[in-house]
Amino acid sequence: MSTTTLTGFPTLQPGQGPVLGEHYLPSRADEVRWGWLPNAESSPVLGVADGATVTIDTLSHEGLLGDQGRDPARYIRQFGDVDVLDDAIEIAASGLVNTAEDGPHVVTGPIAVAGARPGDVLRVDVLDLTYRVPYGFVSNRHGFGALAGEFPEDQDSTPTRHVDAMVSDGTVSHFSWVEARDGYDVGLIDAGSGRTVQFALDPFLGLMGTASATSDPVPSVPPGEHGGNIDIKHAGVGATLFLPVSVDGALFYAGDPHFAQGNGEVALTALEASLRATVRLSVIPAAQLPGVLGGVRTPVVETATHWIPTGMDPDLDEAMRQAVRNAVAFLHGRFGVPRSVALAYLSAAGDFEVSQVVDAVKGVHCLIRKSDWTTWV
Structure with missing residues (x-):
């Protein structure tokens, strides 16, 4: 070099x-x-x-x-x-x-x-x-x-x-x-x-x-x-x-x-x-958290285009389940949509990514497009 x-x-x-x-x-x-x-x-x-x-x-x-x-x-x-x-x-x-x-x-x-x-x-x-x-x-x-x-x-x-x-x-x-x-x-x-x-x-x-x-x-x-x-x-x-x-x-x-x-x-x-x-x-x-994070009490990332709830567990399958639960809790708590609707939306439009698999506790995060919820904001 x-x-x-x-x-x-x-x-x-x-x-x-x-x-x-x-x-x-x-x-x-x-x-x-x-x-x-x-x-x-x-x-x-x-x-x-x-x-x-x-x-x-x-x-x-x-x-x-x-x-x-x-x-x-x-x-x-x-x-x-x-x-x-x-x-x-x-x-x-x-x-x-x-x-x-x-x-x-x-x-x-x-x-x-x-x-x-x-x-x-x-x-x-x-x-x-x-x-x-x-x-x-x-x-x-x-x-x-x-x-x-x-x-x-x-x-x-x-x-x-x-x-x-x-x-x-x-x-x-x-x-x-x-x-x-x-x-x-x-x-x-x-x-x-x-x-x-x-x-x-x-x-x-x-x-x-x-x-x-x-x-x-x-x-x-x-x-x-x-x-x-x-x-x-x-x-x-x-x-x-x-x-x-x-x-x-x-x-x-x-x-x-x-x-x-x-x-x-x-x-x-x-x-x-x-x-x-x-x-x-x-x-x-x-007192202000429901309007920001819904029902989530774990780390959440927000970008200009997405909300990103997280899930973490030593087992990658469980980390995925945690990410889904937290994404459902975010949408239900922030927007008041039924939990079954939140899950259906995530299945149709949520992008789940593996953050990392190398830190003993594995991470999964969910990308929720803000543009899909403009009528709710």
């Missing part, structure tokens, strides 16, 4: 470059969690007013993990003369423990939102997502992914690309870089024999959530009613994520930034790459 392919995409180091929000939250080694989520006993690292905007420097874990040497500067620069984020270097060199039993994600937050109380919903409007670096990784690790036991096919970590000499434990990490082509930003992966494969970029945060009402440790990998690692690719710029509030202040957090992901996320990771995210955090009181 020629380093000239990265021209025109500046590196956004902590505290440098545009900050669009009223508040700014970097990923500091003494504030982030690595592999774990905030819970009811967590202390906020930032407090904001209802409706405030926050710019968060989220950090990808790829290049920091132990099977890549836990030395991001050395690891990433195998692939070219590229800039490495200072916060990645700081966190990898810190005393933060990250073992095979921990989740991989660097989790930034939590942020307390004034006025949020249990029973409310936190509305997260995604206002902006900016590349912090012009590269990322797609990784496949033993015991994980849709084809665990079949992939990685190289059991001994022999580098699959001559420049990737630091991987261990059978991990295969494909370096991807960003280029502007024909007016669009694309990701590229070396496909061998002098060829590359390219694909469209569509960035989003794979992990956004609120603290669970428990004092027990909460792992970062499985998603749930708190949101967390839901990996729904539709939650990009212009989208809104609705999250149940379980503790005072909501305690919002973010991480797992992606430049692109296919539904299913079958290898294990998407194109993992750091993003500067600006979000608006607003509280919807419990």
Whole structure:
């Protein structure tokens, strides 16, 4: 890979470059969690007013993990003369423990939102997502992914690309870089024999959530009613994520930034790459929820064109059933249509997609077209 392919995409180091929000939250080694989520006993690292905007420097874990040497500067620069984020270097060199039993994600937050109380919903409007670096990784690790036991096919970590000499434990990490082509930003992966494969970029945060009402440790990998690692690719710029509030202040957090992901996320990771995210955090009181989410009390994504209820369970069949139940509850509660009509509509016009199958708890989401309900709005 020629380093000239990265021209025109500046590196956004902590505290440098545009900050669009009223508040700014970097990923500091003494504030982030690595592999774990905030819970009811967590202390906020930032407090904001209802409706405030926050710019968060989220950090990808790829290049920091132990099977890549836990030395991001050395690891990433195998692939070219590229800039490495200072916060990645700081966190990898810190005393933060990250073992095979921990989740991989660097989790930034939590942020307390004034006025949020249990029973409310936190509305997260995604206002902006900016590349912090012009590269990322797609990784496949033993015991994980849709084809665990079949992939990685190289059991001994022999580098699959001559420049990737630091991987261990059978991990295969494909370096991807960003280029502007024909007016669009694309990701590229070396496909061998002098060829590359390219694909469209569509960035989003794979992990956004609120603290669970428990004092027990909460792992970062499985998603749930708190949101967390839901990996729904539709939650990009212009989208809104609705999250149940379980503790005072909501305690919002973010991480797992992606430049692109296919539904299913079958290898294990998407194109993992750091993003500067600006979000608006607003509280919807419990009394107002039926007119917004109907009868749903689990994460819901809204875009300009769709409402997207979710379903999550370790069993993919049950995740599908949960998604159908929540889609029925949304339509029945918000629009007052009979539940049997809601189910019939979903069978005729609802699109159910597999969010991901790689995070222990599997995800299914339903795309409900807003245009079908214009006479009800």
